[in-house]
Amino acid sequence: MKCILLSMVSYHLNGYLPNGGAECRKEECAWWDKARNRCAVLTIGEQLVGIDWSLHNVECKLPEHERLI
Secondary structure (H helix, E strand, O other): OOOOHHHHHHHHOOOOOOOOOOOOOOOOOOOEEEEOEHHHHHHHHHHHHHHHHHHHHHHHOOHHHHHHO
């Protein structure tokens, strides 16, 4: 698996990606989600989608004059 985080850092520091990209270190990585056996960035993304959905539901239940948008 290619690591998006490592690739972004390498690109910004060096101006290019290493040959073949940056390899995922899996269990050795601080971003590794041991409970789901995958990168925590994926878990964070899924959780943000759920939070957005919940906030949208709250907004829909508010009276029209109390909505932020």
